Amino acid sequence: MSRSVAVLVASVAAIAMVLSKFIVPMESAETTVAEWFNAAAAIAFVLGGASLLKMNLLAISARGPGWGYSAVTLLAFLATLGVGLLKVGVAPSVAYPGHRMSGSTDAEGGALWWLYEYAMSPITGTLFAMLAFYVASAAFRAFRAKNAAAMFLLGTAFIVLLGRTYAGVVVTSWIPADMPWVSWLRLENLSAVIMSVFTTAGTRAMIIGIAIGVAATGIKIMIGLDRSYLGAGSGGGNG
Amino acid sequence: MASHGGQPSFLERLDRMDRRWIFLAMFVAVAAPILWVGVTGKTFPEAPTPAVQGAFDAVDSLPPGARVLISMDFDPASAGELQPMATAIVRHCVLRGHRICAMTLWPAGGPMIDGTMQDVLGDRPDWKYGEQWVNLGYRAGFEGVMKQMNSRVALAYATDVRKTPLGDIPLMKGIEGIADFDLLVSVSAGYAGAKEWVQYSVSPTLTGPRPLRFVAGSTGVQTPQLIPYYPNQMAGILGAIKGAAEYEFLVNEAVRKADPNAVVPAKFQEAQRRMAPQLFGHVLMVALIVLGNVVFVGLRGREARA
Incomplete structure (x- = not known):
């Protein structure tokens, strides 16, 4: 029953969006559905939090491998949620100085701001920066010129890697920049050609392919044939 | 695969190199230019695309x-x-x-x-x-x-x-x-x-x-x-x-x-200052790819001869 309702809501919303583009009196339907979407997206955060709680509480109660990580995750989640909801350390806003909760949740000096500035920001930045080390290791062990295609890929990688830095300018600075028939061979120009010609062509092909796929999937969702978005056990699979 | 009386060859040792050496090389390649830029304040000229x-x-x-x-x-x-x-x-x-x-x-x-x-x-x-x-x-x-x-x-x-x-x-x-x-x-x-x-x-x-x-x-x-x-x-x-x-x-x-x-x-000038570490990081990546392939080709050639 609940799945049928979900399918019906999705179909009605999709049909309304399509019709709003073709029938003038229905133009406002697009905005209305967008409002529903925004409300649903906000509620999804609550569902996401509930799901996080459930999964990690289950992991802790099962005492399986790595349950300690779940405990840390829960602790961090609840602490962040708590200081955010209660606006711990947040000064009242200028407009409403008499109301303690009138300040912005993430105002500078507040506990949530402190967590963001001194915990989340350095942690996520560090995780992202660590990619450089793993990519360097992979560069040594995995990028092998085993066949012609791999050699081509490696050659392209060299040009783009060097062409996106000052090394590209230095290495091919002997090629005259004012002679168009040879200047494209300079690494920085060659890199730009690869990006603007080959990458663009490949990406356009993918975008067109994806767009056709999205349109086909959209029609299937609209008529209730595709229920895969309802998750596992939806009974509809992919048509 | 070992050669020379059971001692691994240079290529084999390179192939089995502890990846922490690579991490150290990347750290130096990024940290040294950051320090250099910090001390000198110099940046590379840019040619806008x-x-x-x-x-x-x-x-x-x-x-x-x-x-x-x-x-x-x-x-x-x-x-x-x-x-x-x-x-x-x-x-x-x-x-x-x-x-x-x-x-x-x-x-x-x-x-x-x-x-x-x-x-x-x-x-x-x-x-x-x-x-x-x-x-x-x-x-x-x-x-x-x-x-x-x-x-x-x-x-x-x-x-x-x-x-x-x-x-x-x-x-x-x-x-x-x-x-x-x-x-x-x-x-x-x-x-x-x-x-x-x-x-x-x-x-x-x-x-x-x-x-x-x-x-x-x-x-x-x-x-x-x-x-x-x-x-x-x-x-x-x-x-x-x-x-x-x-x-x-x-x-x-x-x-x-x-x-x-x-x-x-x-x-x-934050972006311009980050181009020096990017340059050395990229050059190290290219060097590692070349080195990895030299090892790969060398060991494969030896296997073919054996």
Whole structure:
């Protein structure tokens, strides 16, 4: 029953969006559905939090491998949620100085701001920066010129890697920049050609392919044939 | 596989090299240039690509007082790449006297707006909130927010972050839909970001009476997905830290052109300062790929002979 309702809501919303583009009196339907979407997206955060709680509480109660990580995750989640909801350390806003909760949740000096500035920001930045080390290791062990295609890929990688830095300018600075028939061979120009010609062509092909796929999937969702978005056990699979 | 009386050969030892040596090499390749730039203050000259020049021109050609909507769709994870970009664009807008309306579609993007505005406007007390700039903050809904803003910005944002109704904010007077802005800028690290702005907000205006001009800055990973939209849907793209460095170079050159004695603070050269570590990091990557393949070919040749 609940799945049928979900399918019906999705179909009605999709049909309304399509019709709003073709029938003038229905133009406002697009905005209305967008409002529903925004409300649903906000509620999804609550569902996401509930799901996080459930999964990690289950992991802790099962005492399986790595349950300690779940405990840390829960602790961090609840602490962040708590200081955010209660606006711990947040000064009242200028407009409403008499109301303690009138300040912005993430105002500078507040506990949530402190967590963001001194915990989340350095942690996520560090995780992202660590990619450089793993990519360097992979560069040594995995990028092998085993066949012609791999050699081509490696050659392209060299040009783009060097062409996106000052090394590209230095290495091919002997090629005259004012002679168009040879200047494209300079690494920085060659890199730009690869990006603007080959990458663009490949990406356009993918975008067109994806767009056709999205349109086909959209029609299937609209008529209730595709229920895969309802998750596992939806009974509809992919048509 | 061992040779010379059971002793592993040089190639074999290289092949089994502890990856911590590679990590150390990468650390040195990045750290040494950072220190060098910090001590000397020197940066590499940049030659702006057409896409970056297009972005610069789109901002530069607007008349003073033009209203620019800047969506900072990123979080601290990609701030290393995108923060200098956001700072350079906001600074360019301020130097040109444009009015800025900032927003974000990312839950963790709010402080990125605060940090950027603080960096650029920290020494500009004359830049009044509500008149020259406004912070709309974060709104949940991704492309849903874009679609609402297309028809009425107030549908998505009833108030700014200071809880002031949009109608009471002088900068927002006369702004009904998103096309009423003179330029849209998205500094984005992924979904929802520049690509969605093109699909949901920019493209629908292109056939209308008031096409929305759009400039995007993105991470290196996302840039190839955006290039097909340049130059028709996008006036320009800043791709990764390299694009940010080129843009920053153009802005700083404009500053120096206006005042040859102007001193550009280090905080406005962040992208250019990051090009040296990027250079040595890339050169190390190329060297590692070459070395890895030398080992691979050498060992394969030995296997074939054996």
